[in-house]
Amino acid sequence: MAVTQDHGPAAAAARPAMPRTRRRRSLLGGPLRRAAIWLPLAALVVWTLGPFLISVSVSFKAPAQVFADPGLIPDEPTLDAYKRVIDRPGFRSALWNSVVIGFGSLILTLLIGVPAAYAFARFRFRGRHLMLLFALLPMLVPKVGLMFPLFLVAVELKAFDSRLFLILVFTGMLLPLAVWLLIGFFQAIPRELEEAAAVDGASQLRMLFHVVLPLSIPALLTVAVLAFREAWNEFELVLALTQTSASRTLPYELYLMQSATGIADYPLQNAFALLTILPLILVYLRIERYVAEGLLSGAVK
Amino acid sequence: MGEVTFHNVMKTYGAGTVAVNNLNLKIEEGEFIVLVGPSGCGKSTSLRMVAGLEEISSGEIAINGEVVNDLSPRERDIAMVFQSYALYPHMTVEQNMGFPLRMAKLPASEKSQRVSRAADILDITNLLGRYPRELSGGQRQRVAMGRAIVRSPRVFLMDEPLSNLDAKLRVQMRGEIAHLQRELKTTTIYVTHDQVEAMTLGDRVAVMYDGVLQQLAAPTDLYASPETVFVAGFIGSPPMNLCEARIEQGAHGLEVRFGDMSLTIDPACLRKYPGVEQSVGKDVVLGTRPECFFPADAETPEGQRIRAKVDLVELLGAEVLVYLESDAKTVTAKSIANPAAGDPQIRSRNGRSTSTVARITPRSPPRPGEVVDLRYETDSLHFFDLRTGHALR
Amino acid sequence: MAEGNPTPDAATATRIVGWQHPLIAYISSAPAMIIVAVFLAFPVLYAAWQSLFAITPLSRETPFVGFGNYIAVFNDPAFWSSLGRTAIFVAGTIALGLTLSIIFAFALNRIVSGLRFIRGLAILPYIVSSVAAALMFRTLFNSDFGFPNQVLEFLGFEGIAWLSNGFYAMIVVILAQVWTDLPLALLFILGGLQTIDKQLTEAALVDGATGLRSAIHISLPLIVPQITLATVWFSFKAVTSLGTVLALTGGGPGDSTQLLTLEMVRLGFDEYDTGTAMALVIIIFLLNAGLTLFYLSLQRKFGMK
Structure with missing residues (x-):
């Protein structure tokens, strides 16, 4: 044991006498430096959570209480606002529309995006670069710019106020980002794995399903979450392309309700807003890491 | 400054x-x-x-x-x-x-x-x-x-x-x-x-x-x-051979026996490692330098002569590394610090230890399986405590 | 099994014999190309084309007017004032957004334990829709019970009529915009900081720099690409922001937050002046592209040579 004892043999031989001279504490090493880190972090937390907290607080109050009881913690918390939101037919239909359109867009995006991204990542073919450019460049097109042209297209196609049209539009909106992210992920999968599968006698389709896709589950999750979020939160295009409760989604419904109720019913509005956010938060809490890293990997490249 | x-x-x-x-x-x-x-x-x-x-x-x-x-x-x-x-x-x-x-x-x-x-x-x-x-x-x-x-x-x-x-x-x-x-x-x-x-x-x-x-x-x-088994095994290329050995009283003075080989300890070594004299009949760690081995000749005294079977030969150009079969157990700093950690032995094809490597310049390289006669410079033996790993000073 | 040039680079990757027939590639990428073409590329071209015609609901005629719609836009004082407000809005968003995201990112980069938790919190606004965010800020900045006014009154100041004063309304709109867009910018910059070789900042410390000077002289110049990316992001989102402003102020009070995008909606959906609205759409596109090029040229000028 002695080799790892406290004292190596050399330590005993030459232990220097320690001259005691001045010993001072660096000011910056202490509380000041710690404050320089923790103060911004505290500010970040307040900045992020502040609006949520106020909104939650208001949503648990009765309309009359909002002005009478401005404190953060309600004197008489009530679920009344939430009940009234859920009882609204507009909310229910918008929720259903959001679910249908959200899942529709995410499924269609993956169904169309995965083969395309795989082709771009692994195949050599004539026109690949041009097609890639064509598929990716639209990421730079702002959605506000598409409101009118798509509105006119919808009217022409008699597809105005249709959920299917919204799903198709959102898929078109999402594909560039999805293809971009997926190409990156697919290219990161070592080619040797596919070559090994090929040597082992797997067909191309089997290889995709048994080798490539299982390895890209984090990527698919990231893309799915991004797609769902985008469809769930989209406002501008819904504003332009829908008219009735048959197809309008939550953000538009929220906007209409807010314009209709004005300043009279803050609890109702905030409860509505929070209910639209809640499903995303629940999903997000489970896969926060994928979202953060997926966004980054997409952004930094 | x-x-x-x-x-x-x-x-x-x-x-x-x-x-x-x-x-x-x-x-x-x-x-x-x-x-x-x-x-x-x-x-x-x-x-x-x-x-x-x-x-x-x-x-x-x-x-x-x-x-x-x-x-x-x-x-x-x-x-x-x-x-x-x-x-x-x-x-x-x-x-x-x-x-x-x-x-x-x-x-x-x-x-x-x-x-x-x-x-x-x-x-x-x-x-x-x-x-x-x-x-x-x-x-x-x-x-x-x-x-x-x-x-x-x-x-x-x-x-x-x-x-x-x-x-x-x-x-x-x-x-x-x-x-x-x-x-x-x-x-x-x-x-x-x-x-x-x-x-x-x-x-x-x-x-x-x-x-x-x-x-x-x-x-x-x-x-x-x-000073320690670790330093011995770290410095030098190839590093010092370290194996378990026993100090014995022989006809020409103290001898060190490792596996089926033995060498007579040169008095210069005893001056350097005085602790050896207190270790007669005990197990110690023996260190030999690969570069202190030479092909033996007729004049080589018995106490400096080593006879062993070759397990493996590595050609380095002018020199060769010869791995000698023996029954001496290899020792490392790790095996001393933590005896339970596992066996550091590298075994030959016959299942015997190859704890000793010689770096020599022979006229013709020996073949695996051949028995070679080598001379070791017995003033370059090193001794360490088997329990502490420290030099036997 | 491989043929051709066996480099591992994806762009010149080898292909497995008899496997990757180009036809498969065309077939599997066709649906994506079609959808993108129909729902993204076509509308943009269509808008550009339509902006050359005078389209109004009053007449069935749609005469070709060339750049007439653009000239009408440029002659409209409302365009210039909304452009000015957009400029203020965009500049304010970038200034506040960059400052906050850089400070927050540097602080986050210094901690190890709790990093994931705080980073996870910081991303939360990203999943809030623009309308919901606007509503939360309306509540937050209510002049009667809103939190900022409570603080002001507690400190002995008079509360501010945030949303009924044009100047303050613009501030609130900027705050809401930065709040929703900050998470991604923060991730960009934090990601940049985390790719900096730790030995570089250590070397700066040993070379005699204080933490602050090391941040200014070493870390900041090294994350210029990420800062540029964040700038492009804030700018893009602010130039094209509609939901936030519409739900928060509706362009008001008066028209003090009437941005270009709101002007476009007013022209198109309220006045049914489709041709002019399309001209505005194209102007917004070009403004965006121009600004992005401007930021990139700045990066080239001040970034690593």
Whole structure:
């Protein structure tokens, strides 16, 4: 044991006498430096959570209480606002529309995006670069710019106020980002794995399903979450392309309700807003890491 | 110029991981000292504690008698060369070298004067306008050195500065660093895992293992009289053969028996390892240097003669490494520290130990399976305690 | 099994014999190309084309007017005032957004424990829709019970009529915009900081820099690409922001937050002046592209050479 004892043999031989001279504490090493880190972090937390907290607080109050009881913690918390939101037919239909359109867009995006991204990542073919450019460049097109042209297209196609049209539009909106992210992920999968599968006698389709896709589950999750979020939160295009409760989604419904109720019913509005956010938060809490890293990997490249 | 003192320095991480264990070390003014050891031995951590990049858990580090534990790096007046060189990629060579002076708020004229003097010393004047990415590995290394020397610090700290270079360049830069340090006479602490660098560069070499300083000595002493089994097994290429052996009273004096071989211990060895005489009849660790084996001839006395079966032969060119079969058990620093950790033996095809390697220059290389006759220089035997791993002094 | 040039680079990757027939690639990428073409590329071209015609609901005629719609836009004082407000809005968003995201990112980069938790919190606004965010800020900045006014009154100042004063309304709109867009910018910059070789900042410390000077001289110049990316992001989102402003102020009070995008909606959906609205769409596109090029040229000028 002695080799790892406290004292190596050399330590005993030459232990220097320690001259005691001045010993001072660096000011910056202490509380000041710690404050320089923790103060911004505290500010970040307040900045992020502040609006949520106020909104939650208001949503648990009765309309009359909002002005009478401005404190953060309600004197008489009530679920009344939430009940009234859920009882609204507009909310229910918008929720259903959001679910249908959200899942529709995410499924269609993956169904169309995965083969395309795989082709771009692994195949050599004539026109690949041009097609890639064509598929990716639209990421730079702002959605506000598409409101009118798509509105006119919808009217022409008699597809105005249709959920299917919204799903198709959102898929078109999402594909560039999805293809971009997926190409990156697919290219990161070592080619040797596919070559090994090929040597082992797997067909191309089997290889995709048994080798490539299982390895890209984090990527698919990231893309799915991004797609769902985008469809769930989209406002501008819904504003332009829908008219009735048959197809309008939550953000538009929220906007209409807010314009209709004005300043009279803050609890109702905030409860509505929070209910639209809640499903995303629940999903997000489970896969926060994928979202953060997926966004980054997409952004930094 | 400065001297650096470590006084009972400890570094612990979290729950009980000890990186540096009670280090005591005094580095004299102008000395070139090399900290060497395998990765994870605490050498880099020790260096970083001098730099102020790592907090000292307990104990004190002093530069020129001033305890620097609580000083930030910038207050310590030291310069450091990093393994990756850490050249600022957005600055030219000139700006890189001038950065410490700029931080010290030196006037521009003096700054450029000192930078050009340093560039001159290192022969990189023609590179001053370039960016790091436009430089070769060796040039980057020089710039990193340049950034360290411009400010004439009290101490140079170098953290494996050559490990990113290819072998040929490494030898060249090694020479230049030695030359530069002799000229500047600045106290230098140099960390490496490469024993050749340690042996060629250091005025003294500190061998570390498992957070503990094993031995601090001049390179020649390190080779000639290792203090522990670890140092014995670390210095030298190939390293010293270490195996279990027994001291016995023979016809011509004390003998050491290992496996089915035995050698008579030269009196010079007994003077060096007086503890051997108290170990008669006991098991010890025997160290033999591969390069002290020679082909035996008719005049070779019996006490220096070894006869063994060859398991494996490696040709190195003029020399060959011959792995000898024996029943002697291999010993390592790890097997002493932790006997339960596993068997360090490398077995021959016959299942016997191959704990002994000889480096010889025979007329014709032996073949595996052949029995060879070798002579060992018995004044170069080394003895260590089987339980503590310390030399039997 | 491989043929051709066996480099591992994806762009010149080898192909497995008899496997990757180009036809498969065309077939599998066709649906994506079609959808993108129909729903993204076509509308943009269509908008550009339509902006050359005078389209109003009052007449069935759609005469070709060339750049007439653009000239009408440029002659409209409402365009210039909304452009000015957009400029203020965009500049304010970038200034506040960059400052906050850089400070927050540097602080986050210094911690190890709790990093994931705080980073996870910081991303939360990213999943809030623009309308919901606007509503939360309306509540937050209510002049009667809103939190900022409570603080002001507690400190002995008079509360501010945030949303009924044009100047303050613009501030609130900027705050809401930055709040929703900050998470991604923060991730960009934090990602940049985390790719900096730790030895570089250590070298700066040993070279005598304080933490602050090391941040300014070493870290900041090295993350110029990420800062540029964040700038492009804030700018893009602010130039094209509609939901936030519409739900928060509706362009008011008066028209003090009437941005270009709101002007476009007013022209198109309220006045049914489709041709002019399309001209405005194209102008917004070009403004965006121009600004992005401007930021990139700035990066080239101040970033690493």
